[in-house]
Amino acid sequence: MSEKSELGIMDIFVNPMKVTMKQFFKSTFGKPATVMYPLEKRDPPPTYRGMNAIIWDLCIGCGICAEVCPNRCLKMKPVELSDEEHDRAWYGSHLAKRKHKPERPAINFGHCMFCGFCEDYCPTGAMTMTDFYEMADTSREGLIYPARTMKVDLEDLPQLPLTNYMMESPVLDIDPCIGCSKCVDNCPTNCIIMDVGPHDKTLKSGKLRNVENPYFDYTLCIGCSVCVKVCPADCLHMEPTSNSSLSGLTTEESPTEA
Ligand code: SF4
Ligand code: SF4
Structure with missing residues (x-):
């Protein structure tokens, strides 16, 4: 016997009609799923990201x-x-x-x-x-x-600590550094100082010159890499902050600070 012939009048007419009527009353008299925007507005959830x-x-x-x-x-x-x-x-x-x-x-x-x-x-x-x-x-x-x-604007300015979410910090290759101090001028946290040396360099003329080189206070560095971008001699690059090689270049260890 075919499956179709087992369906009764309830299955074919009454049950679908019940569903249709339920939907009709719900949508006519129930709470609407939408709002009359822009007359009415819904509050976004707390995690909503807007402008x-x-x-x-x-x-x-x-x-x-x-x-x-x-x-x-x-x-x-x-x-x-x-x-x-x-x-x-x-x-x-x-x-x-x-x-x-x-x-x-x-x-x-x-x-x-x-x-x-x-x-x-x-x-x-x-x-x-x-x-x-x-x-x-x-x-x-x-x-x-x-x-x-x-x-x-804020009424009261909070004192927020600077945080290096980039997890990278600049490292200096001291040989090509020409001591121009562009990194010092452009660092947004002012965490670079020029240190007088001793960093003697032989100029093209053969003369020996003491060139200032940058030292970094990594406690203030935010890893923005601005210093790397402005360096005209390509002597800075970024490394993961956890890299132990960074410890040799902090301001505290600068010879002039000692
Ligand atoms: S990475 Fe940014 S904050 Fe860090 S020393 Fe360079 S310019 Fe300054
Ligand atoms: S420029 Fe720097 S400090 Fe200003 S909003 Fe962007 S990430 Fe924040």
Whole structure:
């Protein structure tokens, strides 16, 4: 006997009808699954990652957020500070202080996937993901937010320790170093000093010259690799922070500090 002939009237009409009626009453009189947005809004869950905000007072312009962004949607841009901002800002590098123009991140939300890497790796806690999600725009350009539009202030500035989430620190190859001190000028945590030596070098002319070389305070280094990028002589490279070879170059062990 075929399977079809075993089905009764209950299976063919009554049960499906019951399901349909249940759905009808539930959707007509029950609680709706959606809300009347934008008149009504739901609170995002606590772990929701929305638009970024940057606490400028904490930002040191190290560029780590731009470095770790997988979609390359963050860019560091120079900004003018007002007098009040100038007094509060933690500028970062000596160069930024001299120029009165620190760099702050700008972001293209058209490319952002809200992964939160920038927040995770920020060494000062300046980069923050908020729960704001209303960023829709009629043009792509409208999704590009200049640095100042993401600025937020804090009433009381927390004293956050610098953290090297990159787990890397610079190592110097002393021979090619020309003692230009570009690394010192550009380090956002000011953790490099030039040490007078003795680092005698023979110049092309055959003369002996004492060249200053950088020493690093690894307790303040955040692993941003800015020093490596600005070095014109390619004498710096990054190594895992746990590498024991780093211990020979700390500021505390610098000959001039002794
Ligand atoms: S990682 Fe943090 S401190 Fe560094 S530039 Fe980005 S927001 Fe500023
Ligand atoms: S990586 Fe270089 S520039 Fe960055 S904090 Fe460390 S010493 Fe300074």
